[in-house]
Amino acid sequence: MPHIEWRGGTCRVKWWSGEYLPNGRKRYESKGGFLDEESALAYGQDQLYEIRHGTHVSNRDGATLMTDWLDDWLAAMDHAPTTERGYRSAIENHIRPYFERTTLAEIDVIAYRAFKKHVNGRVAASTAKNVMMVLGMVLDDAVPRLIKLSPVERTRRRGKFVKRKKERKRDMSALAVEQLARNAEAVFGRAGYAFVWTMAMTGMRPAELYGLTREYCYPNWPASDPRPDEEDEERYSEDMERYGKGVDLMPAIRVERQVQHHDGALRFFPPKYGSYRTLVIPPFLATMLEELLASHDRPWVFPAIGGTSLGSVNFDYWYWRQIADGRPEREGRKPRRAMPAVPPYEGRRLYLLRHGHKAWLDEDGHSKVAAEGRMGHEVPGVEGVYSSVTVPMERAVMKMLEARWLALREQLAANPLIISQLFPIKRVSDEETAGQGD
Incomplete structure (x- = not known):
């Protein structure tokens, strides 16, 4: 009592x-x-x-300083490096300075709204949304030990439905991909040409392409697979019977990892959402990759200027913006040729090549399990449990992607006007490429 x-x-x-x-x-x-x-x-x-x-909630727990709780919350995080870096940035740059001398018990709805107004007045809307998302997780996790209820205001759907705006996308044509590939070759050599076509034909995420090394690429894989997990030996034996270089085998790339910056260095990590997968590739791309690997001795399939991983540079700024937006001619000590913009991708992001690959799979009528598995997505429900990607499915994907390439070559051969409008391919040495990439 x-x-x-x-x-x-x-x-x-x-x-x-x-x-x-x-x-x-x-x-x-x-x-x-x-x-x-x-x-x-x-x-x-x-x-x-x-x-x-x-x-x-005891008086002692309610008097916990927000900054102390943030330390505990960060120490308990277990996320991918990129996600963790984003959360820490939101906390250290916005949340901690604002609530530095505030206890958790003092953060009520009014304090929450005041912080939201503070953030919205200082950063872009997308950044403010991410900061408020992180604050919401921090406060939600403080319930019920440190605070009884979270002051986070949830968005409730009331009244007239307002459709969320979606990014407008243009159909990905093989001709536009060819233009991007030629531009990429002018920026960082033969690796650039193969990089663009590999992304368009596999739908791999950028970080997965940046981290793709010789042992996981055709024609080396699966014979060169390091086999780190002996318990998965059954999968390795099946891969040897299904993929590789041979009459009855399918050329393929193994998505086993990606590269991300962590603790000041570029490191390997599992692919996003643990989406390990094998991607069959059409014959033209298999030949292109084999020739590319024979042309250099770097460990990376698509080396950057200077031979490092593309993940070690700001690819979007130094490479992609030139490839998609074009560039003017430059004279002087380091001359470079003018390069045309590619309208469907001008001012747009590299990731749209991945989206375009999914659209191609849908256009060609491939099954959902084959398409989503290729993109590294889990198929929900019973369909995902009972279905699997079969050899005929993979061969159908190879055939349809090869057909797109052959149709493009016929189009270019039959229409000289299109050829004249495209940026001409010119094989360049590493020294010339380094000068053009500055």
Whole structure:
């Protein structure tokens, strides 16, 4: 039972918190300022009720500083490096400085709204949205030990439905991919040409392409597979019977990892969402990759200027923007030729090549399990449990992708005007490429 005691003109209620002090004695909590014993007793009984049902927040826990809780929350994170880096950035640049001297108990709905207004007035809308998402997770995880309820205001759908705006996409044509590939070759050599066509024909994520090394690429894989997991030996034996260089085998790339910056260095990590997968490739791309690997001795399939991984440079700024947006001619000590823009991708992001690959799979009528598996997605429900990608499915994908390439070559051969409009391919040495990429 709560204990009531009078002090001056008000009374105070004490109750056992359910915890013990280091010396073994019970730890009590109290609250004063009541004008009558009935109100004080009712308050104490409410605290005991919450303690019994595990919803009580002690005075000590409620007084935890937000900055201390942020330290605990960050230490308990277990995310991919890119995700963790984004969360830490939001906390260290926005959340921690604002709530530096604030306790968790003081962050109510009004304080939450004030911070939201503060962030929206200082950063772009997309950044503010990410910061508020991180703050929401931080406060939600503080319930019920440090705060009873989260002050985060959830968006509720009320009234008229407003459709969310989606990014407008243009159909990915093989001709546009060819133009991008020729531009890429002018920027960083033969690897650039093969890089663009590999992304368009496999739908691999950029970080997966940046981290693709010789042992996981045709014609080396699967014979060169390091086989790190002996328990998966069955998968390796099946790969040897299904993929590789041979009459009855299918050329393929193994997506086994990606590269990300972590602790100041470029490191290998599992592919996003653990989407390990094997991607069959059409014969033309198999030949292109084999010739590319024979042309250099770097470990990376698509080396950057200077031979490092594309993941070690700002690819979007130094490479992709030139490839998609074009560039003017430059004279002087480091001359370079003018390069035309590719309208469907001008000002747009590299990731649209991955989206375009999915659209090609859908246009060609491939099964959902084959298309989604190729993109590294899990097919939900019963369909994902019972179905699997078969050899005929993979051969159909190879055939249709090869048909797109052959149709493009026929189009270019039959229409000289299109050829004259495209940026001409010119094989360049590493020294010439380095000069053009500056």
